[in-house]
Amino acid sequence: MDRLGLRCPWPGYPRPSVLLCLLILTASFLTYPMLRTLSQQLLSVVTGSYVSGTYSIVFVNCPNEQIARDIARYYWNGEIEEATEILLLIKTKTSKVRMLSSYIRLVHPFEIPEVFSLPMDQGDVHYLKWLEEGMEEE
Known part of the structure; x- marks a missing residue:
């Protein structure tokens, strides 16, 4: 005791x-x-800063494009918006995300471009090695 x-x-x-x-x-x-x-x-x-884990990304499987369009309608400036967008995936080191975000803000036409990152926790060992070798700093 x-x-x-x-x-x-x-x-x-x-x-x-x-x-x-x-x-x-x-x-x-x-x-x-x-x-x-x-x-x-x-x-x-x-x-006044963002705290990790406050927001989430939701992936949704849809049976067809029309269902995806119906779900993706959103309000912007008081109106229902339907826009065609292209998702660009950029793989980089976490330490370079801020620099990449700054560059994107300079060249992107939107006032506030949708830029966020997700850490890679797991992946194919060979791919991750290849990725690391491709990003070796000079």
């Missing part, structure tokens, strides 16, 4: 029970996502 008291101290109580210690750990575990989200939102409001 002495070892548990040393590992799981509770202010004002020299030796908490095992049940109390488990209750505290469970409560901490269950509230962590909520506390993390709230702290990220607070940081975003205070600093």
